Amino acid sequence: MTRAILLLSFSIAVATTSFAQTDSTVVDKIKLERDSQLKDMNNKLKQNEDEIKSLKAELTGINTNETKKKLSAMENLQVALDSRLAILEKTPKVRVSLNGQLAFTELLSIQRDVQPADLFLTSQQFFSQLGNISNIQQYKDFNDWKSEYDKWYSKKGGGEQMFEFLNSSLSLVSNVANKVPLYGSVVQTVSSGVSSLVMTFGKTDRELKSLTPAMLRILNIASQFEQQKSVIDHEWDAITNELNQLQLENQDLLSQQLAYYGLDTAKYRRDYFLATLDSRREVYKNECRMAIARKIVAMEGDSLTKGKWQGQIETFMYKVQSLRMRFGQLTARMMININRYSELIGDYSDSSKFPPAFTAKVAELNRTLDLVKDKFGKSFNPAKYIEDSAVMYIESNASGDVGI
Template sequence: MRLYLSFLLIFSIILISNAQDNTISEQIKTERDIELNSLQNDLVNNKIKITNLTEQLSLLSKKEYGQKIELQEQIQRELDNRIKILEESPKVKIKSNGQLAFAELIKIQKDIQPAKLYLASNGFYTKLGKFDNLQNYSEFTSWKKEYDSWYQKKKGKNTTFDYIDKTIALITDSSNEIPLFGSISQTVTSGITLILSNLKSRDENLMSKTPQVLTLLNSIGQFESEKSILDNEWKTIDGELKELQSEYKTLVDEQITFYDIDKAKYNLFLSATLDSDISKFKVYSREKVLKKLQFLDNGNNQNWMGKVETYMHQVQSIRIRFGQLTGRMLDNIEKYEKLFSKYTDPNKFSSEFVTKAQDLGTDLKQVKENFILQFKPNKYIEDSAVMYIKR
């Protein structure tokens, strides 16, 4: 679980629907729709003019040659105008989509706020980190006190007992960070069972407490074994997020250069805490993107639309993959819920272990609620899939 905690501190993605982000995106979409509607109206009016001119032309006789020439010229001008209108529509879409792409790209960067989720779930992860620490269980510490007293009398007289003591010392020392499952758990359990079989009536206290410790060790061992499978999924997610983070940084740097955006202003934006400063950069960057696209549209780059479309698809891909990874995170949290729900019967497991598991289950419920409130994987993926208007 330390891996997951580290993963949260560095790479957790809080996909919050931020009002400021939506303002910029919605403004771009609104202006885009106004322009496209205006072009559509121009097309309709153009069609009406061509139809009227064509009808007028059909009513003229052969003798009205001069008027025919004039009407034909007017029709040609309107046809030329129609071509310009039709050519302008995809440019408007590309310019709007280019602005949207960069706005959404920097929104992803602001979404990477690991402290928010970590602080919200700090209680859960703090407790989970101590969950398999035997020193936090009175059942164990009480038994250990009796055991140490018993072993002092046996020390150096029986090599088997000396070996067992070393394994007990190994799991008792939390600094060793040895997970309490698998072969180490089996070795300790077998060793304590052997000790139990060698106890005499004078060792009544140790004898009465040993079954409880065996149940505790078995409970923790079984839980940790199942939890390790879930931990491996966090490790996989962590690796994929690191790869995605690297791709993201490369894409941001490339677009900042392409759109002539001041890198110093972008760095200030990353550390900005005031809404006004954040909003100021978003407005600035949008103006820079639009200015560059207008410059390119004026014949300064014949392939500018293809370049912008490439950026669009790259941003869309990163957003969708962020959403997918977030969905996997939520799925793993739900698997933890199922895991904790299995350890609720004190007749099968250590009563103290069950109590701590129930306590952690309650904390995990709050973590899930916070996660769902802040992460919306399906909506994020759906929004990303339809974030652009097609040419």
């Protein structure tokens, strides 16, 4: 059940343009504005470079005794050089300002919970079925044997230390409430103990003896299945721990940025975190990006913060990018782990190798697993997510002269 909860109720959401149309609108606007402005500056820079070359050539061609003409050319060249310097100074500020807005809106998307009810119910059903495979009490071969064994134990087994120990171990593996994994030393004790017990049976124990091989077979197969499943479960535990850490870092970074830009936390919770409509969240994102732009203008105009805000915003930018990349990598690991269940199911679906009652239950997992994989695939695209995260601050229309 913890795997179902992990898949669907953690508070980190998909935040890429390839996942949700409603989340892409403001992001696309920011990228379009950024690319357009940087492309325009890059064009102005190239025009300025041509102008400087022309003025330098003109200056070189002026006779040394043409003082007035030379001074005029030098003044024009200085104006062109000043214009170049202004463009070079403005470009990184525009880039950081708009990428800072982009970082914040992407951070909001990461923070939003994913809560599709149908996906949760689908995965819940799969993991419930999966966990039930190793419930030994659901198999007729075990129940028939246990019924005969209980009769035998009540007559002959009680009081002897060896039988008491075996009976205690049987109780552990057959009682679901005990939550003892169906593998390891306890199962080995039952298997070897029952095998030894059979050797002591006489003619009066013929029924119990005849039922024992089938019981041991279903017990050992279920135990083997549970042991292989536990390896996959262990990876879920590791993913869960990393997701929890990522969520804490995400919340901390969001709190920092809300405070830095002077955005109201209560409004964020009301208009975004608790909002039920994508359109409302989109409006909030747009309000935030405009507020951030105004805040940056104010900081640039303040002598105490002028020139200092860029470094802080760049720090925010790359922290957001790191969170997105790590989340993409974790969803990739989740997808791999889900696919490992397909391999596990395939390994235990051959009724010629395993008890038909067991393989029939394993085969039932295919349908619900297919639903989980389909829903997960529609919600997450790890490869695209990682790729988009890597290039989120790279403008698509400007040349390499202006870079990220």
